[in-house]
Amino acid sequence: MSSQIHTQRMPGLQCPRCNNFIPTSIHELLAANYLRCPLCGLQLNIDRQQSEKALKALAKVELAQKQVDEKSTFKR
Numbered sequence: 789m790s791s792q793i794h795t796q797r798m799p800g801l802q803c804p805r806c807n808n809f810i811p812t813s814i815h816e817l818l819a820a821n822y823l824r825c826p827l828c829g830l831q832l833n834i835d836r837q838q839s840e841k842a843l844k845a846l847a848k849v850e851l852a853q854k855q856v857d858e859k860s861t862f863k864r
C-alpha cells in the first residue's frame with residue numbers, strides 16, 4: 789500500500805487505516821524511515837524510492853522557507 793505525501797500546505801501523510809491526517813515536519817519525513825499514526829498506532833513505512841519526488845519537493849519547500857526566514861531576519 790502506498791501513501792500519498794501531501795506537498796501542499798501542511799506536510800504529512802494520510803493514514804490508510806483510519807484516514808487520520810498525520811502532520812509531520814519535512815525534517816522528520818526526510819530523516820525517518822517510518823511514521824506512526826497517533827490515532828490508531830499504524831506504522832507507515834516511508835518508501836523512499838516511491839516518495840523520492842515528493843521528498844525532493846519537500847526539501848525544496850524547506851529550502852525556500854529557510855530563505856524566507858533569513859530574509860525576514862535580516863529585515864530592519
Ligand SMILES: [Zn+2]
Nearest residue numbers: 803806825828
Ligand atoms: Zn491511523
